[in-house]
Structures are given as C-alpha cells and as structure tokens.
Amino acid sequence: MAHCLTVRPLLWTPTYRRVVRTAFATVPHYRELWALHGRTDPTLVPGRTGAHAGATPAEVAVERLPDLVPLRGGPAEANPYRGLETAPLGHPVPLAAARDHPGAGIIRDDLLGVLAVRADCGRWHLCHRDVYARATPLGLAFTLLRQRSPMLVDIAPGTQGAVGACPIHGKPVVEL
Amino acid sequence: MRADVLDPRTDPEPAYWDDLRTQAGLRADWAWPVLAVQAWGARTPQLVTVLFDGAEPVAAVNAGWLGLPAGRFSFARAGSRPRLGALHVRGPGSAAVPGWWSAEHVPLAEFADAYTRAARAALGPGALGVVWRQVRPDQVDQIKHRVGKALTTEPLWTIHTGRWTDREQWLMALSRSRRSNLRGIVKRMTADDNLEVRVQTGAVIDDRPVAEVMRWNDAKYGGALIPRVRVLGGYLRELSAQPDVRSYSYLDRSTGRLLAFGHVLDHPQRPVVRSWSQLPRDRGGIRDLYFHHLASVVGWSIDEGRLGLELGKGKSREKESLGAEPTEQVALAVPTRWW
C-alpha cells in the first residue's frame, strides 16, 4: 500500500477536476460528450448535466480509443498492466468479480489497469495516487489521473458501487 | 444596421435561422446543430453574425476569431476570447464558397462596413481587422474601402453541369484521353462486384470508420501516433444527418470495410463537393476511386438540373481535365478603422 499513501486524499478531488478540465480542453471524445450532452461534478457547460453524469461505458471507450488521444498526439492503446509493477502481490480480479472475491487481491481492468488493492482491513483501497473513482448512474466510474494518452476519464466498467473512506486507514475505498 | 453576434456553442438557434438559410441558400454546413458541434471542436472561437434591416435579416457572416493567446493543442475555451486578433471570414464547412451572404439590395460596401462595426462592438479594441476569403476580384474595391491589402490566392474550380443534359454530353466535352480513362474507370468499378457504393441523404452514420479513413488519407502521418482528425466525430454524424447532405460510402463488400467516404452539400443551384478521403492502396484502397466518385456526382448534378458543382481549390490539373473552370479569388485583409 506504500504508493497509495503518498498523496493526501485532500488533494485528490482537485487533481481530478484538473484532469477533467484538461480532457475537456484537449481530448475530442470528452469535448464532444461534455459540450453537447454535459456532465456533473464538475458541470462544464451551464445547464448541461449529461445522460450518465458524463461517464463513458468502458466498451464505448474501447471502441473510441483514437478519440481519447489528446490533440497533441500520443498512443491510443490501452495498458491492462498499468500500475501492476507498483501494486503488492495479489490475485488480480476484474471489478465485476471483486465483491465475491475472498482474501487478498487486486482489482485490475483490461482498459484501466490496476484500480484497487485489498488492505489488511479487508476493504478495497483505491490506488488513489493514480486513480479517481466516483459513483455514476452507469456504476463506478474511474479516472486515470496520470495517464496522458489515451486519456481515461470517468470510465465505467459497469459495476455498481460507492466510494467512501476507510474508517481505519482514512483513505478512499470502493464499496461493492 | 442592428447585429446579432452569436456563439453557436452556447447561443440557441435563432427563430429566424431556417428562413434565413433558405433565403440565403446556405448549405447544410450552416445548419445550427452543425455549426454548434463544429464550434465546440474548433481551436478558435467561431462567431456567426447576422445583420438586420429593421426586423429582417439581410446578411450573415461566419468567422473564426484568430488571436492571441491561441492554443495549438487545445480547443477554444468557452466564455473567453483572445484579447488581440482578427476575424477570419470563411465558410463554416467548406472553403469552396464564401463565408458570408448578403441580400441583393444591400450594397456590398455597406454590408462590409456594418459587419466590421458589429464585430468591433462585440470584440472590443483588440479586433484589429477582418480577413475576407473567397472574395471575387470585382468585389475587392467595395469591401476593402481603400485601406485593405489584397492577395490573389489559388482559384476555385466549378464544373458547370447545367450545360449538359446527360453524362455522355459531359464526357464528350472532355479531352479524348480523359474521356477514355474515365470510361475505363467507371467500367472497372461497375464490374467490381466486391465494391459497394452507398449514397445516403439524411443518414445515420458511424463516424468511426470515416475518421479512420480520414486518418489514413493524411499520408504524412504514420500509424504509431494517432493524428487528430480535423473535426469531431459528432460533426461528421450531425452533418451526415442533414436532409440536404449526400454521404457517399465506398465499401469492401466481403469485409464490410469502408474504403472511401465523401460528402456533397446540396444546393438548389450549386452543390459543393465537400470532402473526399480514401484508404491508401497498400491498406486496401482502390486506385482512381476519386475519379469514379466525381463522375458519379457530376452525373447526379446533371440529372438534377443543378447549374454547377463547386469543387473548391487544389488538384487543379485533375479538376481542369474533368471539365472544371477556375474562378479567381482574393484574400483580403482589412484593418479596423476607428473613424
């Protein structure tokens, strides 16, 4: 969990908001989605709040990877192993299977990479240095805070859940 | 003259817009939802200005507000405008036709003056001037008011399809070599059972294969980094959905793969052949498809009794060989006058 402790959760949401604004200003997919339909938290165009709070289903993101590349260019391939090198050893499970997964493990998504790690408290701790999560009508939506291309912002793999704070560690956790 | 200076990103479609478009013969690239998604995808703010005589719209101008600071790699920020810059008057979706219309009874000089005043009032003292594109040589003196600088640019090409009653007549007007070449191309494509040609109006299209073809079309980019397509996918979808837009898809029937794509913006007299993109041959593209496409669009234009097909600038030799004629055009920079 060492890498998850270096950023205080306090700085977490402002970082996410900065990423949202950068995506809106430089990435075609988010420009179109949030300008024409809208989003929430933050809203970018007054009055436009979007169909799913601005989240993108993961399968749509996979189909539109070239549109997730910023205007200045960059790779358009997903990295399913992102975050794996710094994550503690554990059995990787997809988000959809994490709820029923017993014991130690890490949540890994084919598009987003490593999202969360089960801590000794038994909760799924978000790797919040790299990942932001919020609940949307499409389920949990994840944002990679440090990946420039393809830019993945509010991507929903399709699993319902909530984001909270661990009462023991005080860090962001996903509740499935 | 009273003026509305509108930002299509956030300003709703004016109630008079449909009537104005019909009256002015503004093609589908001026449809409000198309203007809106185009402006959201632009790197500089796009402004639509309408001038009124009393309550009646008598002129419309589309312009990009080019200025500093400008982001090469970012879309234009909503709600903020460059402090210093110039208005670039051009067609919103096509450089083959001018970016302005004014009613016949409005003198051109008066229109240009009223537009500059409206822009100055809306943009403030940082509006240094107006650059007019696609100006005809005979219009220059009226627009520039003795102070502008004129620059002759590449000519625009038009195939005057109204001269012919069928495609055969058009072919007979071409050089013998081009004629037999075109006949060969059309014959070859028609015989190709694996080539599917789909022409749709008001179409629901999947923009992804179109964007893919556009990317490959730009030969100077490699495949390693994804180069930007100049428009948003939503723009391609919205434009294709307009009832007066013809979408031409050329598909490989066996794989379903899109090989080439083009738009034609219809008009009662002068449709515009707007864009053409095709896969390179080493990616499965077909040689000479562009000529096949143009021959088919020319045939349609003749059959529908359109006066002329606007082809825009560039590829002069090819266009001339297809019977197109050039119109000289001038770019005109007119500094703002403060008196």
Ligand SMILES: [Zn+2]
């Ligand atoms: Zn904990």
